[in-house]
Structure formats: structure tokens, C-alpha cells
Amino acid sequence: MLLRERETPEGLLVSVCDPDCLGETYESGKVSLTVTEDFYGGDEAEDADEDAVVDSLHRATVANLVGEETVRVAIEAGVVDEETVLELEGTLHAQLLWLR
Template sequence: MLLRERDTQKGVLVSVCDPDCLGKTFENEAATLAVTEEFYGGPDAVEATREEVVAGLQRAQIANIVGETAVGVALEAGLVDEDAVLEFDGTRHAQLLWV
């Protein structure tokens, strides 16, 4: 999985995606999801283990998670509820917001 963390005015923003999702655009009836290199990749993104992804998501105030594996890790860790997972062309997406 690709993990990217950055500091923002609202706290730590984390993006996680399965590598095979990077550079693709997915759609559903309501919206389009672009998994861009600019947001999910770039020089600050690292290949991460399940444990590193969970740790990153636990540090996040806001997170965007794309892909079967990445969303599955967030679900298994209890950080995302299954009811909050969206589907775009069969690809899973979840957002995390700690308030």
C-alpha cells in the first residue's frame, strides 16, 4: 500500500491506496474518484505494511483510503465502519475524520 502523510492547518492528512489504484479514475452513480499521483503518490508516499498503515491512520485527523487491501486494513483495525465504505466501479473507498 502507498501511505502519504502531511501536516495541514486542520491536522495530519493521510492518504492510503492500493498501488494498482494509483493513476486511475473510478465512478459510481453519484460521484467520481480520481486516485491521483499528486494526492496519493509523489515523493512523500512510501510503500507501507499493514502495521504502518494502521499507525498512520491512527495519527490522522483526516484520511482518504482507496482499494480493497487498504480499506480492508482500516476495517480490520476498527478505524472505519463497513457502512461508511463506498464503491466506485467495484473499488472500495473510505474517509476517516476524527473530531
């Protein structure tokens, strides 16, 4: 998985995606999601295993997740409710917001 973290004035922003999703656009009705290199990839993104992703999600203020493996990891870690996951052209997308 590709993991990227950014510190913002509002807290830690985390983006994670399956590598094969990078550069793709997924649509469903009025909803469109483009998995851009600028947001999910770049020099600041790192290849991460499940443990690193879960650790990052627990520290995040907000997170954007794309891809079957990425979203599965978040569901299994208990940080994303499966019922809130969107499916766009067969690809899973979830967002996470911790209110602290």
C-alpha cells in the same frame, strides 16, 4: 500500500491507496474519484505494511483510503465502519475523520 502523510493547519492528512489504483478514475452515478499521483503518490509516498498504515490512521485527523487491501486494513483495525464504505466500479473508498 502507498502511504502519504501531510501536516496541515487542521492536523495530519493521510492518504493511502493500493498501488494498482494509482492513476485510475472510478465512478458510480454522480460520484467520481480520481486517484492522482499528486495526492496519493509522489516522492513523499512510501510503501507501507499494515502496521504502518494503522499507526498513521490512528494519528490522522483526516484520511482518504482507496482500494480493497487498504480499506480492509482500516476496517480490521476498527477505524472505518464497513457500512460507510463506498464501492465505485468495484473499488472500495473510505474517508476517516477524527473529531478530537
